[in-house]
Amino acid sequence: KAGVTQTPRYLIKTRGQQVTLSCSPISGHRSVSWYQQTPGQGLQFLFEYFSETQRNKGNFPGRFSGRQFSNSRSEMNVSTLELGDSALYLCASSLDLMGRRGNEQFFGPGTRLTVL
Amino acid sequence: AQTVTQSQPEMSVQEAETVTLSCTYDTSESDYYLFWYKQPPSRQMILVIRQEAYKQQNATENRFSVNFQKAAKSFSLKISDSQLGDAAMYFCAYSLNLNYGGSQGNLIFGKGTKLSVKP
Numbered sequence: 001k002a003g004v005t006q007t008p009r010y011l012i013k014t015r016g017q018q019v020t021l022s023c024s025p026i027s028g029h030r031s032v033s034w035y036q037q038t039p040g041q042g043l044q045f046l047f048e049y050f051s052e053t054q055r056n057k058g059n060f061p062g063r064f065s066g067r068q069f070s071n072s073r074s075e076m077n078v079s080t081l082e083l084g085d086s087a088l089y090l091c092a093s094s095l096d097l098m099g100r101r102g103n104e105q106f107f108g109p110g111t112r113l114t115v116l
Numbered sequence: 117a118q119t120v121t122q123s124q125p126e127m128s129v130q131e132a133e134t135v136t137l138s139c140t141y142d143t144s145e146s147d148y149y150l151f152w153y154k155q156p157p158s159r160q161m162i163l164v165i166r167q168e169a170y171k172q173q174n175a176t177e178n179r180f181s182v183n184f185q186k187a188a189k190s191f192s193l194k195i196s197d198s199q200l201g202d203a204a205m206y207f208c209a210y211s212l213n214l215n216y217g218g219s220q221g222n223l224i225f226g227k228g229t230k231l232s233v234k235p
Contacts, residue, residue: 003160004160033222033223035223042225042226042227042228043207043223043225043228044225045222045223045224048221048222056220056221056222058222090161092161097214097221098211098214098221098222098223099149099211099212099213099214099220099221099222100214100221102149102166102168102213103221104163104166105163105223107153107160107161107162108160109159109160110160
């Protein structure tokens, strides 16, 4: 089975722009979660999508949004980029909602976003 | 709110030796999962080992084992016979058990421990 894929792998944007990141989960996985990883804050949960619905959301401003399509692929969007949004954005997929039956999350390689 | 603390930002071990990474967590819940994830340099994060809070027996996966002390809220990872490929960032993580409902099952991570393996 192919693993979790994320595109693009690297992205450079300027302040004020918006960006869309894409994630394709492992075939058959219905849950997709997004995390932001920075040296200062570590790994922080953004949101989780399951069956095209946002089921859980972390403590991030409304500039961060996402969606999930019927094939479970997911996108996250960040509008009005700020310098502090520079980070590695990780996508993870699992068979079921996180927390059910000790679901293992399978992580993608991440998208490295640099905001100038 | 649940928190996960890894007090060792960096650790070093000699190849073939044993090393223990520490993790403590805080929660008022009784039913949850604990995980150790490994993130090698420039590579994808992978699950190393998983522990269910209701299981008293410590989980083991080949050279990796945990010491789960529920009352002390401690969850340490022991790596035996360390190999060069074990060099990575190791993250301890927590999630609620949602087998009976709810949706707040996201992973809560510690800040990580960078493990170096000396040949």
